[in-house]
Amino acid sequence: MAAERVSSLLKHLSPNSPLAAITSKSPDDIVITLAIRTPLCKGKKGGFKDTSLEYIMYAILKATRERLGFSPDLVEDICMGNVRKDATTI
Numbered sequence: 369m370a371a372e373r374v375s376s377l378l379k380h381l382s383p384n385s386p387l388a389a390i391t392s393k394s395p396d397d398i399v400i401t402l403a404i405r406t407p408l409c410k411g412k413k414g415g416f417k418d419t420s421l422e423y424i425m426y427a428i429l430k431a432t433r434e435r436l437g438f439s440p441d442l443v444e445d446i447c448m449g450n451v452r453k454d455a456t457t458i
């Protein structure tokens with residue numbers, strides 16, 4: 369049983385394994401440099417109930433730019449998400 373486990377581990381660590389492909393470095397790798405969480409409020413009752421989703425996204429992007437201090441010209445892609453399912457989501 370131990371020999372099977374060692375064999376399995378060696379297969380995962382071989383240069384041609386799927387794990388090697390996933391863990392190898394590439395110029396196209398995604399790098400998360402900052403994660404910002406907006407405050408939690410009660411749905412449709414909290415302090416942000418009248419705040420548009422667009423304004424919240426603007427505030428997040430502005431805070432990101434201020435915290436990281438680099439040129440926005442260096443950013444290729446941005447991925448944002450939310451948990452709301454109504455017509456105001458993007």
